[in-house]
Amino acid sequence: MTLEKKDIQGLMVRGHGNLKSARFLLYTCSDPTSSCDFLKEIVPLITNAEEKPEKEAIHIAFTYEGLSFLQLPAPLLNSFCREFKEGMTAEQRRAVLGDIGDNDPDNWDWGQDSIHFLLMVYAKDQEQLDKSMLRIKEQTDRCGIELIHTLPTGLLQHQKEHFGFRDDISRPVIRELLKETPPENLFTFPAGEFIMGYKNLYDEYAPAPYVPFELDTTGLLPVHPDYPERKDLGKNGSYLVFRQMHQNVHSFWKYMKEQTGEKGEAIKLASKMVGRWPDGSPLARCPMAPDPALSESNDFGYWDDDQAGLKCPLGAHIRRSNPRDHLVTETSKKDSSEMAAKHQLLRKGRPYGPPVTPELDPQNIMDSTEDEQERGLHFICMVTDIRRQFEFVQNNWVSFHKFGGLENDADPIIGNHYDTGQYKTNEFSVPHYPIRKKYSNLPNFTLIKGGAYFFFPGIKALQYIANHE
Amino acid sequence: MSTIHKGLTVTVTLHEDKLTDVNGQLFQFRNELKTNREQFEKALPGTFFISWLTLPPQVYEEQEQLPARIILMTSYVGDKNQHIEELVAFLEPKLKQVFGESDEFPITYSGKSEMIAFLHDKSVPNTFYSGFKFISTADVEREKDLKAAVWEYAQQMNTDLEASQLPPSKIKQKIEYYIANNPKLSWAVAGIPYAQKNKIQMLLPLVIFGLVMACSIVCILLSFFVDALFVKVMAWVFPLFLLFMGGMLVLLRQNEKKPHIPGKELSDEEVRKIVALETNPVINEMTVIAPLKKGWIRRAFLSVSLKLVGLLAYFTYIPTVHTARWLQLDKGKRLVFIANFDNLSEAYAHDFVDSERRTKNMAVIFSHAFGFPATRWLIHKQYNHRSEYMKGVRAHQKITQFWYSRNQYESVENLKRNRAFREGLFKEMDEEAIKKWLLTI
Ligand code: HEM
Numbered sequence: 001m002t003l004e005k006k007d008i009q010g011l012m013v014r015g016h017g018n019l020k021s022a023r024f025l026l027y028t029c030s031d032p033t034s035s036c037d038f039l040k041e042i043v044p045l046i047t048n049a050e051e052k053p054e055k056e057a058i059h060i061a062f063t064y065e066g067l068s069f070l071q072l073p074a075p076l077l078n079s080f081c082r083e084f085k086e087g088m089t090a091e092q093r094r095a096v097l098g099d100i101g102d103n104d105p106d107n108w109d110w111g112q113d114s115i116h117f118l119l120m121v122y123a124k125d126q127e128q129l130d131k132s133m134l135r136i137k138e139q140t141d142r143c144g145i146e147l148i149h150t151l152p153t154g155l156l157q158h159q160k161e162h163f164g165f166r167d168d169i170s171r172p173v174i175r176e177l178l179k180e181t182p183p184e185n186l187f188t189f190p191a192g193e194f195i196m197g198y199k200n201l202y203d204e205y206a207p208a209p210y211v212p213f214e215l216d217t218t219g220l221l222p223v224h225p226d227y228p229e230r231k232d233l234g235k236n237g238s239y240l241v242f243r244q245m246h247q248n249v250h251s252f253w254k255y256m257k258e259q260t261g262e263k264g265e266a267i268k269l270a271s272k273m274v275g276r277w278p279d280g281s282p283l284a285r286c287p288m289a290p291d292p293a294l295s296e297s298n299d300f301g302y303w304d305d306d307q308a309g310l311k312c313p314l315g316a317h318i319r320r321s322n323p324r325d326h327l328v329t330e331t332s333k334k335d336s337s338e339m340a341a342k343h344q345l346l347r348k349g350r351p352y353g354p355p356v357t358p359e360l361d362p363q364n365i366m367d368s369t370e371d372e373q374e375r376g377l378h379f380i381c382m383v384t385d386i387r388r389q390f391e392f393v394q395n396n397w398v399s400f401h402k403f404g405g406l407e408n409d410a411d412p413i414i415g416n417h418y419d420t421g422q423y424k425t426n427e428f429s430v431p432h433y434p435i436r437k438k439y440s441n442l443p444n445f446t447l448i449k450g451g452a453y454f455f456f457p458g459i460k461a462l463q464y465i466a467n468h469e
Numbered sequence: 470m471s472t473i474h475k476g477l478t479v480t481v482t483l484h485e486d487k488l489t490d491v492n493g494q495l496f497q498f499r500n501e502l503k504t505n506r507e508q509f510e511k512a513l514p515g516t517f518f519i520s521w522l523t524l525p526p527q528v529y530e531e532q533e534q535l536p537a538r539i540i541l542m543t544s545y546v547g548d549k550n551q552h553i554e555e556l557v558a559f560l561e562p563k564l565k566q567v568f569g570e571s572d573e574f575p576i577t578y579s580g581k582s583e584m585i586a587f588l589h590d591k592s593v594p595n596t597f598y599s600g601f602k603f604i605s606t607a608d609v610e611r612e613k614d615l616k617a618a619v620w621e622y623a624q625q626m627n628t629d630l631e632a633s634q635l636p637p638s639k640i641k642q643k644i645e646y647y648i649a650n651n652p653k654l655s656w657a658v659a660g661i662p663y664a665q666k667n668k669i670q671m672l673l674p675l676v677i678f679g680l681v682m683a684c685s686i687v688c689i690l691l692s693f694f695v696d697a698l699f700v701k702v703m704a705w706v707f708p709l710f711l712l713f714m715g716g717m718l719v720l721l722r723q724n725e726k727k728p729h730i731p732g733k734e735l736s737d738e739e740v741r742k743i744v745a746l747e748t749n750p751v752i753n754e755m756t757v758i759a760p761l762k763k764g765w766i767r768r769a770f771l772s773v774s775l776k777l778v779g780l781l782a783y784f785t786y787i788p789t790v791h792t793a794r795w796l797q798l799d800k801g802k803r804l805v806f807i808a809n810f811d812n813l814s815e816a817y818a819h820d821f822v823d824s825e826r827r828t829k830n831m832a833v834i835f836s837h838a839f840g841f842p843a844t845r846w847l848i849h850k851q852y853n854h855r856s857e858y859m860k861g862v863r864a865h866q867k868i869t870q871f872w873y874s875r876n877q878y879e880s881v882e883n884l885k886r887n888r889a890f891r892e893g894l895f896k897e898m899d900e901e902a903i904k905k906w907l908l909t910i
Pocket residue numbers: 161162163165166167168169170171243245246247274276317318319321322345376377379393394398413414446
């Protein structure tokens with residue numbers, strides 16, 4: 001099935017790496033009619049997947065609260081999945097996501113307030129971004145839409161995140177986007193894992209929001225492939241998961257240094273926690289030292305020669321967030337791979353805040369003096385099934401301290417670390433000869449500052465939302 | 470004596486209008502557990518899990534009303550009589566209070582010995598699975614402590630240059646010496662009691678079944694040469710078994726061709742009520758009870774399947790599950806499934822449908838239940854298998870009003886790794902095997 005790229009928002013297929021300046025804007029509306037007027041104005045400006053913007057790109061996504069505020073019909077609203085309807089900060093979602101203690105939404109900067117929609121503005125430079133912002137401000141002001149949070153972003157050198165590790169290397173490849181037949185060793189994903197309206201890995205259409213046939217009076221939306229009495233509002237859309245994660249860079253490297261006493265060893269320990277060396281080369285392929293030739297390497301697994309985690313610990317961030325072909329609880333490589341494939345994320349995040357040092361070389365970061373700067377990652381991912389993909393990864397792999405037969409280990413980098421006396425999640429264990437090493441009392445290196453679940457509609461769905469009666 | 474895990478299931482019918490009262494009582498017990506857990510642990514030394522719930526009436530074949538029920542399901546280690554006595558000694562007042570609401574409870578109840586007889590009388594067979602076979606309740610704690618103590622002792626070898634250069638066998642010797650000479654740990658020198666006996670006991674039914682079938686095959690060949698009655702009779706056993714299974718499968722296929730009736734989705738509100746009870750950070754529970762799909766063949770096929778699954782219990786493996794069971798109630802018209810598993814049901818349910826092999830295994834049992842997906846030849850998926858399956862699980866998941874888990878802290882993988890460590894102690898191994906074994910610490 002070919003992708004209807006003209007109807008898909010462009011962020012689904014590209015990260016706009018050439019548009020270095022970006023800002024994420026969170027809005028609340030005051031009047032449904034004038035908000036729809038704004039939408040009518042902005043929809044033609046939304047970048048689609050066919051375009052390769054060089055100056056500016058704009059994307060839009062809605063919270064459930066936002067869609068309700070726009071007074072969309074009740075059956076449509078009800079057809080969204082439970083997680084989206086409840087929202088990221090609902091009690092049950094907090095429990096699933098492990099947003100408790102330090103990460104309790106009550107401590108967040110945003111996410112509990114009435115956010116109706118998110119605009120993502122990407123521009124080639126600051127000047128262009130300022131221009132775009134001015135134009136948008138004029139439009140929103142006119143329609144009584146209030147900007148309640150502005151989230152700046154800033155790409156870092158060498159594709160790094162703030163701890164100093166190369167990021168954005170591993171990405172699921174969408175089969176339908178490939179121009180040629182992929183090589184045999186490349187695992188590709190059907191579009192339906194990330195874009196609604198296409199078949200997913202179960203060979204079915206992912207659950208998606210719909211409109212009863214008779215409510216699509218202009219005949220804008222396609223018929224739902226499984227239910228002829230429904231119009232498919234989800235087609236070419238996705239869910240967008242947003243979590244603003246503060247990174248405590250100094251505490252991160254201080255811990256590594258305290259535990260090892262020496263810079264080289266500190267970098268080794270941090271790399272064990274990430275699963276890649278700072279330059280990106282994976283421990284699974286070069287466990288002893290980084291290899292610059294492998295800094296973009298992504299064709300590796302763990303089943304064949306690292307089941308015990310002697311190269312890349314089972315608890316490392318990349319091994320937990322994508323166990324690839326080895327799950328301790330599975331009895332074969334095939335089963336592990338099939339299971340892991342069902343829980344993949346299309347990551348689209350961007351860092352924010354100033355880097356501790358421009359080059360983000362861990363050697364220098366360790367020498368830098370502590371500051372009070374706010375910096376971190378706007379973690380963003382696209383999925384068609386919030387529960388099966390994002391929440392599963394966050395809950396079962398990242399947060400669950402028993403993942404992979406471990407005992408007290410949440411994800412060392414992004415886990416919520418605590419010790420209640422009865423339950424502990426603040427250890428990191430490294431398989432080692434003669435005896436496993438255990439690092440304890442890990443502080444929280446990241447802190448959630450805000451977050452929400454958004455619906456990231458296709459262009460026709462956007463038109464429907466803007467023009468609905 | 471044995472350390473084989475078993476499941477006790479006791480069930481009686483209940484008047485529909487008493488459901489609210491009984492639910493209230495069970496929820497009250499659940500609340501009390503927050504303060505009297507220690508008493509449970511002390512008084513029920515052989516009990517791993519207790520699920521105690523009510524089941525509302527359900528409709529079978531779109532017309533027959535299946536009765537409301539009280540179901541008590543326990544997982545225990547050892548002997549059934551002893552387990553029932555243990556339950557009654559501690560829980561008798563509660564058992565009387567709850568089961569007393571049923572018309573099936575003796576009117577002239579005379580005390581504990583009658584309760585024991587009652588539980589025996591109302592217990593029904595089940596196909597039981599344990600993910601941490603042969604580990605007793607006491608072993609859970611002490612194997613954990615043993616391993617933790619050994620790690621504390623051995624971790625200094627990482628920094629001691631001389632010790633870290635030692636070959637694996639020398640490291641193992643040091644650890645064994647430490648255990649043998651530590652009065653708190655020296656119990657581990659003795660090895661694991663009943664280990665061989667347990668295995669044999671558990672495998673015996675399967676071995677007998679296999680022998681009968683093998684004997685029948687031999688008799689088929691012999692029947693060409695020997696004219697003995699025994700040989701003639703035995704020669705029929707295997708072909709008849711095959712014929713029986715083949716015939717069942719053909720009949721099942723006919724049933725599968727009937728139009729699939731999709732079940733209703735559980736409302737968000739109902740799902741919220743269920744998941745709100747999953748508050749344990751490590752282990753949680755799930756009970757799924759569904760009437761079967763139309764047709765006697767479903768009941769018969771499921772019953773045979775459960776027997777065969779029971780035979781294979783020693784070899785069955787369900788990841789992240791501590792214990793599970795399947796059984797049929799009300800003349801086979803209802804399927805009951807209960808699992809005590811690691812983490813949350815939102816994550817656990819994926820284990821069933823995320824690999825092709827697992828999907829097939831699960832279809833053998835669940836495809837017979839109403840609201841679960843249609844299949845072809847029992848194990849082949851039809852369209853929308855996964856979403857129908859997930860819908861089916863939730864739609865028939867019941868609220869377990871009372872749930873007790875003795876172990877609250879160890880995942881099933883933790884239990885298995887602790888056991889693997891103990892099993893390797895004082896055992897002859899080559900250097901490579903020791904290296905692997907050291908990783909269990
Ligand atoms: C501040 C927060 C975070 C930091 C610093 C961080 C850092 C990293 C780094 C350095 C990598 C390796 C680069 C790569 O393989 O592409 C990575 C990979 C990854 N991260 Fe994160 N991450 C963060 C948050 C998250 C969150 C919240 C999730 C999901 C719940 C997540 C899921 C992943 C996944 C799925 C991969 C790819 C793993 C693979 O395919 O091997 N990350 N992350």
